[in-house]
Amino acid sequence: MTTNMIEGQSKSYQSYPETPWLVTFITAGDPDVKYTLDYMLALEKYSDVIELGIPFSDPMADGPTIQKANVRALKAGTKVRDVFNVVREFREHSEKPVVLMTYYNPVYVRGVDNFVKEAKENGVSAMIVVDLPVEESDPYLKACEKYGMDTVFLAAPNTPENRLRVIDEVSSAFVYLVSLYGTTGARDKIPETAFRLIERAKKVCTKPVCVGFGVSKDEHVRELVRAGADGVVVGSAIVRIIEESADEPELAVGRIEEFVKSLRNGLVD
C-alpha cells in the first residue's frame, strides 16, 4: 500500500504505538448535515481518529441505534456529495485521520474509481466498506492503491487464521476487529469473543488492531487496551447522544465532547 495513515498524518495526535487510539464514529447527516461538522469537531478534541458513516437505506450490519441514525440522515436529504463536503470542511480545521465507513452499493454505483478519487480529494484518509469481503475487493483495492487511499478491513470472532492473514495484508491503516457475533450497538459488557479475537489477531496481524462493536464506556476502553488492542472504536454510544438531543441538536456538541473526554480516560491507566 502506498500511504500509511499513521505516517502520513501530522503531529497533532498521539502516534501509534506509544498510546492506543480512540476511534469515534457518527453517521454523517444525523439529524441533518448542517450539524455534522460541529459534531466532528467535538469528537476531534479527544479522539485520535474519526470514523464517519455514509447514510445508507439498508445498513444490515448495524443495530437499532445506528439504523435510526441512517433513517434520520436520509430523511433530512443527506447525499453522498454532502458527506464529502463535510470532510473537506473538517480538513480546514484538523489533520486528524478521517475514516469513511460505507456499504458497498454507494461506492459501486458512483464507480469505484470515481468514489475513491473523490473521497481522497476531499480529505478522507481511509475507508471501511462493511459488506466487501477480500474476495470481491480487487477493483476497490486497485483504486485505493491508485489514489493513495488507506484501507481498513474487518475481522470477526469466527475469522480463521488464514483469512486473518489476508485481511491484515489488504488493510493498510488498521484491522477492525468486530468484538462479537452481532450488529453494532452499545453493550453493558465486553463479550469473551472480543478478548479471544484480540489474542488471535495480535499473533497474526502486522498492522494495528482496533476493536469495535458494543464499546460504550471508559471501562470497556481500558479492558480492551489491557487485552492488547491498539485502538478502540466507539460508535453507537455517541450516536445515542445525538438521538437523545433530537429536540436541540446543538446541545449534542457539548455532550459529545464530554463523553469522548470520559472515554479517553480509559486509555490512560
Add this chain to the structure above:
Amino acid sequence: MKFGEFGGQFVPEVLIPPLKELEEAYERLKDDKEFKRELDYYLKVYAGRPTPLYFARNLTEHVGGAKIYLKREDLLHSGAHKINNTIGQALLAKKMGKTRLIAETGAGQHGVATAIAGALFGMKTEVYMGSEDVERQKPNVFRMKLLGAEVIPVHSGSRTLKDAINEALRDWVATFETTHYLIGSVVGPHPYPVMVRDFQSVIGKETKRQLLEAEGTLPDCIVACVGGGSNAMGIFYPFSRDKVRLIGVEAAGRGIETGKHSASLCAGKKGVLHGMLSYFLQDEDGQIATTHSVAAGLDYPGVGPEHAWMKETGRAEYVAVTDEEALNAFALLSKLEGIIPALESAHAVAYAVKVAGEMEKDEVVVVNLSGRGDKDLEIVMKLLKL
C-alpha cells in the same frame, strides 16, 4: 461462483464462514442418493408433486394463437411453488444439525412455506416480516402462527421485504451456529441463488417431460413472473440450453413512468445489496428504492443474479406488466378456465396472452402458474368490480 459479474458474496466478514459451511453441505448432499430420495419423498407424498401441465383449451381458443399450457404450481401444498425450496433447504438444514430456521417474507407466502417446513421437520421457526406487510397480510400472519412459527415485525427502514431481509441477516450474524437462514428466492449471497434454483428446477424438469409426452416437442416459449425470480428460474433453468424463448415478467405496478413499480431488470441498474451484485431499483447515490406492485410477492427492489446474467447474455427477455393488466388476466383466467391465479402469476398470464396471440397455432407457450389466488381475494375484491 458467479453468473458473469453477477452474484458473489457481498457480506460482512462474519458471514463468510457460515456461507462456506452451507456451500460445503449443499455440495456434499445435493448429489447424495439418500438426500435426494428423502427430498423426493416429501415433494411427492407431502407436497403433491408432480404438478400437472394443463392444456388451457378455452384460453387458447380465446386468444386464437399458440397453444397455452399452464404448469400448475398452484396445486402444490400451500398453494405456491415456494414449498419446493423450503422443504429442500429445511431438510438440508436438518442434515447440517441446525435446530432453528429463520426467513424473510413479504406477502407471507414464503413465510408460510417456511413455517410448514419447520413444522414438518420439527424445527423452531421465526419469520421476519416488515411491519407494513404485517398490517396488510393478516391472514398469512395468522397462518404462520397456526403453523407454529413466530412472526417478528420489522420496524426499521421502509418496513417491507427488503428490511425483513436485512433483519434476518442481522439475526443470522449472531445465530448461524444453530440457525439456518432460509432465503425464499434465487437471491442473496452464494450459494443461495444456485441452491434455490436447483430446488425449484423440479418445475422445469417436469415441464419438459410432460410437454414431450403431450406434444412430442419442447415449448417454443416459456413465460413466468419475476419478483426475486425463483419460480421463473425454476422453470427456465432446465431449458437454458434448448432452443426455447424464455420471458420473465416483472411488475410495472402503476406504470414504469410513475416510479411506482418493482421492475428491477426493466428499470433498475446494477448494484450490490443483500449479498449479491445484481439489478436494483435505486437512486443516484445508491439508496435502494421502495417498490410497488398489487402483487406483494413481486414487491422486491432487486432480482436474482442469474436473471441479471440471462438478461445480459440475451438468453432471456424481461418485460413488465401493470397492476391493471395483471388484474384483467386474473379475472380472465378465472372465467375462462375456472382457475384463480395468484396475482403474481397473473402477470405471467397477462403477458403470455399477448405473446401467444402473435404466434402460430401449432406453437406452444408454457406459463408457470406459480400460485393460486385465494390469498389475494381481499385485495382483488376492492379493485375489481364484478
